[in-house]
Amino acid sequence: MNDKAFEPKIIAFCCHYCAYASADLAGSMRLQYPSGVRIIRTPCTGRLEVEYYMRAFENGADGVLVAGCLEGGCHFIEGNLFAKKRVNAIRDILQESGIEKERLRMVNISAAMATTLATVINEMVNTIKELGPNPIRKTNNGTDVEFWESIPPGKEFEILNSQQ
Amino acid sequence: MIVAQRKKIPEIFDSIQDHKSVLVLGCGTCVTVCLAGGEREVSIISSALRIASRKAGKKIKVNEFTIERQCDNVFIEGATEEIKKNDAVLSLGCGAGVQAIAERYPETPVYAGLDTAFLGILESRGVWAEKCMQCGECVLSDFGGICPVTRCAKHMLNGPCGGSREDRCEIRADQPCAWQLIYKRLKNIDQVDKISKEHPIKDWSKSINGGSRTIIREDHRI
Ligand code: SF4
Ligand code: SF4
Numbered sequence: 001m002n003d004k005a006f007e008p009k010i011i012a013f014c015c016h017y018c019a020y021a022s023a024d025l026a027g028s029m030r031l032q033y034p035s036g037v038r039i040i041r042t043p044c045t046g047r048l049e050v051e052y053y054m055r056a057f058e059n060g061a062d063g064v065l066v067a068g069c070l071e072g073g074c075h076f077i078e079g080n081l082f083a084k085k086r087v088n089a090i091r092d093i094l095q096e097s098g099i100e101k102e103r104l105r106m107v108n109i110s111a112a113m114a115t116t117l118a119t120v121i122n123e124m125v126n127t128i129k130e131l132g133p134n135p136i137r138k139t140n141n142g143t144d145v146e147f148w149e150s151i152p153p154g155k156e157f158e159i160l161n162s163q164q
Numbered sequence: 165m166i167v168a169q170r171k172k173i174p175e176i177f178d179s180i181q182d183h184k185s186v187l188v189l190g191c192g193t194c195v196t197v198c199l200a201g202g203e204r205e206v207s208i209i210s211s212a213l214r215i216a217s218r219k220a221g222k223k224i225k226v227n228e229f230t231i232e233r234q235c236d237n238v239f240i241e242g243a244t245e246e247i248k249k250n251d252a253v254l255s256l257g258c259g260a261g262v263q264a265i266a267e268r269y270p271e272t273p274v275y276a277g278l279d280t281a282f283l284g285i286l287e288s289r290g291v292w293a294e295k296c297m298q299c300g301e302c303v304l305s306d307f308g309g310i311c312p313v314t315r316c317a318k319h320m321l322n323g324p325c326g327g328s329r330e331d332r333c334e335i336r337a338d339q340p341c342a343w344q345l346i347y348k349r350l351k352n353i354d355q356v357d358k359i360s361k362e363h364p365i366k367d368w369s370k371s372i373n374g375g376s377r378t379i380i381r382e383d384h385r386i
Binding site: 048049050054055057058090093094096097098099103135 | 172213
């Protein structure tokens with residue numbers, strides 16, 4: 001794979017009540033973030049099953065961003081705090097499996113923080129660019145994980161629920 | 165319940181890496197409740213193993229299945245078809261579950277995905293504590309329901325040892341002194357006189373120290 005042309009594929013799980021709204025706002029403000037980022041709306045980051053993170057990497061994602069409300073500002077009181085603990089636990093499992101833990105990151109963003117969201121996404125893209133593609137894509141010479149490109153928009157969730 | 169915890173992925177991967185296909189087999193009883201080897205953990209560990217396998221340039225097929233109870237032949241039978249489809253089994257049952265599978269399928273390699281730790285209870289969310297070391301001759305009735313064999317670091321039946329500080333055990337400052345707990349409990353239930361009862365030396369041959377144990381109930385045998 002030509003690393004110079006490497007455009008990281010990142011799944012961003014965004015909470016409906018904050019980060020997703022801020023992504024909307026970012027759109028209205030015409031803020032730019034790289035096109036390799038797929039945003040999936042979730043009712044709350046606390047709703048995210050840890051299997052989704054594992055499946056995303058297993059299916060070739062280069063990075064996963066979890067964006068929930070500011071601490072103390074969760075619509076469901078403490079869903080984002082649970083999510084944070086789960087993300088940390090999964091980071092350890094990823095590291096043990098050979099995927100750098102920096103590829104999974106959680107951030108806290110309010111609905112008004114569109115600029116912060118764009119910055120965070122760009123930061124994440126830079127981190128992943130430094131790390132290179134998901135190592136399991138590399139070892140397979142990009143052959144059997146090319147299907148990422150074939151995921152129709154809006155179907156990401158179904159892919160996460162399937163096993164390869 | 166039996167409490168266990170997941171082994172690290174590199175250790176698990178090391179044990180299964182020479183097989184072409186592996187069934188990660190969960191157990192729906194104790195290890196599901198202690199969040200170590202139920203359906204969900206099967207899913208997470210399988211994902212991790214698929215990632216590790218591809219990272220190592222291998223293509224191990226990792227399949228998932230969970231049965232109600234791995235330490236019981238009636239339930240194990242339900243996994244036969246899945247087990248036969250794979251070269252090996254990674255059991256997420258407790259040590260008894262792993263061995264039950266190995267006994268039932270003499271031709272299939274079986275590996276342990278968990279470290280079985282102890283017999284205990286869920287003390288609060290995310291916290292499990294050991295309560296019984298299965299000594300074979302329970303003395304809880306004399307101690308207000310608090311086990312000095314398991315919870316006193318010196319297994320004292322005629323305690324306390326005199327070393328406790330501020331209700332903490334002198335060996336493990338993160339644990340309360342079991343004898344302090346026993347005293348308080350006996351006082352609460354108006355049986356404090358039991359604390360001065362002398363207990364004879366414990367017969368450890370009834371515990372695991374006397375070798376692994378078997379219970380035979382003739383009235384239930386066929
Ligand atoms: S006295 Fe023995 S059987 Fe009873 S709780 Fe303690 S270790 Fe378990
Ligand atoms: S301090 Fe209490 S629990 Fe610890 S060894 Fe002494 S009697 Fe046992």
